[in-house]
Amino acid sequence: MSVAWLDEIKWDGDGLVPVIAQEEASGEVMMFAWMNRDSLQETLQTGNAVYWSRSRQKLWRKGEESGYQQRVKAAYLDCDGDVIVLKIEQQGGIACHTGRRSCFYRQWQAGQWVEVASVLKDPAEIYSKNGTRES
Amino acid sequence: MSVAWLDEIKWDGDGLVPVIAQEEASGEVMMFAWMNRDSLQETLQTGNAVYWSRSRQKLWRKGEESGYQQRVKAAYLDCDGDVIVLKIEQQGGIACHTGRRSCFYRQWQAGQWVEVASVLKDPAEIYSKNGTRES
Numbered sequence: 001m002s003v004a005w006l007d008e009i010k011w012d013g014d015g016l017v018p019v020i021a022q023e024e025a026s027g028e029v030m031m032f033a034w035m036n037r038d039s040l041q042e043t044l045q046t047g048n049a050v051y052w053s054r055s056r057q058k059l060w061r062k063g064e065e066s067g068y069q070q071r072v073k074a075a076y077l078d079c080d081g082d083v084i085v086l087k088i089e090q091q092g093g094i095a096c097h098t099g100r101r102s103c104f105y106r107q108w109q110a111g112q113w114v115e116v117a118s119v120l121k122d123p124a125e126i127y128s129k130n131g132t133r134e135s
Numbered sequence: 136m137s138v139a140w141l142d143e144i145k146w147d148g149d150g151l152v153p154v155i156a157q158e159e160a161s162g163e164v165m166m167f168a169w170m171n172r173d174s175l176q177e178t179l180q181t182g183n184a185v186y187w188s189r190s191r192q193k194l195w196r197k198g199e200e201s202g203y204q205q206r207v208k209a210a211y212l213d214c215d216g217d218v219i220v221l222k223i224e225q226q227g228g229i230a231c232h233t234g235r236r237s238c239f240y241r242q243w244q245a246g247q248w249v250e251v252a253s254v255l256k257d258p259a260e261i262y263s264k265n266g267t268r269e270s
Contacts, residue, residue, distance in 0.1 A: 005246055020155055020164055027162025029155055032218040044243060076239035077248050079231050083167040085239045096214050104211035104220045108179060111140055113212050 006037055010082040016052060017084055021095065024073045024087040030095035031103040033060075035084070047072050049086060066126045068092040099123045141172055145217040151187060152219055156230065159208045159222040165230035166238040168195075170219070182207050184221060201261045203227040234258045 009017055016034040023030050033051040035043065039059055042050045049070035053060040063069030070088040077084055096103040098119060105117035144152055151169040158165050168186040170178065174194055177185045184205035188195040198204030206224040213219075231238040233254060240252035 005243065005248055008248055018153060018167065020167065022162075022164060027157075029157060029164070029220050032153065032155065032213060075243040077241040077243070078167060078238040079233050079235075079240070080238075083238075085164050098214050100214075103213040103215075103218070105214070106212040108140065108210040108212070113140055113143055 003041065006041060008081055009040070009077065009084075010080065011037065012082070014054075016054075017082060019051065019084045019086060021049060021070060021086050021088050023090055023095075025089070028102055029104055030070075030088065030090055030101070040084070043072060043086075044075060049088060063091060066092070066094070066097075068094050068126075070095070094120055094126070097123060097126075099126060138176065141176060143216055144175070144212065144219075145215065146172065147217070149189075151189075152217060154186065154219045154221060156184060156205060156221050156223050158225055158230075160224070163237055164239055165205075165223065165225055165236070175219070178207060178221075179210060184223060198226060201227070201229070201232075203229050203261075205230070229255055229261070232258060232261075234261060 011017055015036050017040065019033055019035050021030045021033070022028065034054055036052040039050040039052045049062045049072055051060045051062060069091045071091065072086050072088055074087040075084060093101060095101060096105070099121045100117050100119055102117065105115055106113040107116045146152055150171050152175065154168055154170050156165045157163065169189060171187040174185040174187045184197045184207055186195045186197060204226045206226065207221050208224060209222040211220040229236060231240070234256045235252050235254055237252065240250055241248040242251045
């Protein structure tokens with residue numbers, strides 16, 4: 001199906017586009033993932049972030065296992081039409097499968113990557129149902 | 136040369152890692168680009184963002200043509216070790232080669248991508264020396 005706003009996106013060779021999820025309220029970059037056509041369409045139609053899992057090769061409805069959904073407040077496309085920023089509201093305040101707020105919890109300090117954010121919830125608790133790692 | 140903090144990064148099949156440049160002061164996501172090993176090393180050693188231009192297949196020292204350099208204030212690595220966020224200070228307040236502040240100037244509104252940020256400086260002026268588009 002041809003949908004004009006989807007056709008404007010320059011999908012990469014795998015039919016994907018990189019997506020940056022930024023918490024609307026704090027401005028913090030929470031995670032980075034990929035979307036295909038179906039996932040972006042579902043995301044903007046439902047208002048809940050749906051990514052494409054490259055490792056599992058299937059739609060990944062963020063929060064379907066953890067409950068930590070991302071409500072989409074706004075979406076932006078870049079100049080080249082090949083990257084998307086989502087402004088989101090992070091349910092539960094945890095975006096990362098490690099149980100941290102954001103996935104970007106290691107800071108470069110004098111030649112080392114140093115953990116600067118703590119685990120808010122044990123992943124074993126987050127994924128107690130089936131133990132898979134995607135959140 | 137083996138450098139521990141570079142070896143921790145999971146470079147993709149092309150030897151690249153995606154990089155999100157976020158303005159430190161405002162939290163605004165300014166642009167998205169790629170780095171290879173050399174460009175990341177130079178970036179963190181000099182404190183000026185250096186990307187890898189996939190279209191030109193060469194190092195792209197951000198601002199070398201436009202003067203709009205990005206001073207790197209902090210760098211973060213994600214949980215999977217395959218995405219980087221840079222907190223930057225954007226010289227001249229313009230990151231996008233279109234002359235806008237940020238590359239993410241089109242917002243999704245009811246099924247359309249609508250321009251929501253204006254051109255601050257004519258690209259013809261920015262690139263008057265040689266007319267190339269990389270900033």
